[in-house]
């Protein structure tokens with residue numbers, strides 16, 4: 001079976017001898033413990049866009065999270081389904097298989113904007129956004145979910161690639177500023193120092209787009 005992380009389409013692997021969608025993501029997951037104080041562990045996360053649960057399973061495997069809220073409606077248009085002829089039934093079956101070892105994963109089978117009120121402000125340590133990749137959609141998810149993040153929490157997502165997904169980069173730069181770290185699979189993460197929860201403004205103003213401050217080989 002062709003998947004989005006474990007066994008990516010051959011044409012996605014050009015310029016590389018290995019599957020950097022897996023390695024880059026794994027590098028990001030392996031970096032996460034360094035962002036949290038040992039005494040604050042285990043922490044809580046939200047993943048927006050889980051698809052077959054490959055990324056969810058990798059987040060769960062690091063053992064850092066008390067609870068993983070995985071949000072995906074498993075319905076609607078998904079380009080990957082169209083490319084490979086998968087139904088949402090196929091995707092859900094894979095999701096269940098990939099997440100079967102973990103009882104700390106809560107699946108919210110809905111769109112992110114419908115379930116945002118289930119989460120208290122200032123209650124989540126890590127948020128990863130990998131849903132739709134348009135500017136509007138990424139901006140909406142960032143703005144809706146940023147207030148849920150604790151002070152000192154980490155927010156991130158996928159497809160920070162200006163050539164392919166300029167809307168993702170623009171939304172990230174506008175809402176949270178330049179990522180702290182980028183990874184080979186085009187994942188980005190940023191630690192948020194201080195948030196004013198009342199009017200939901202980040203204290204450090206978003207900056208003009210610049211090179212990321214810390215980076216592992218970005219493709």
Ligand SMILES: C[S@@+](CC[C@H](N)C(=O)[O-])C[C@H]1O[C@@H](n2cnc3c(N)ncnc32)[C@H](O)[C@@H]1O
Pocket residue numbers: 004005048049050051052053054055056071072073074075076078110111112113130131132
């Ligand atoms: C690129 S896939 C996610 C891949 C997964 N993170 C991984 O790396 O294995 C995008 C997923 O986002 C979901 N999605 C799209 N819009 C969404 C929304 N507003 N809220 C939650 N999920 C959404 C789609 O159903 C699809 O399963």
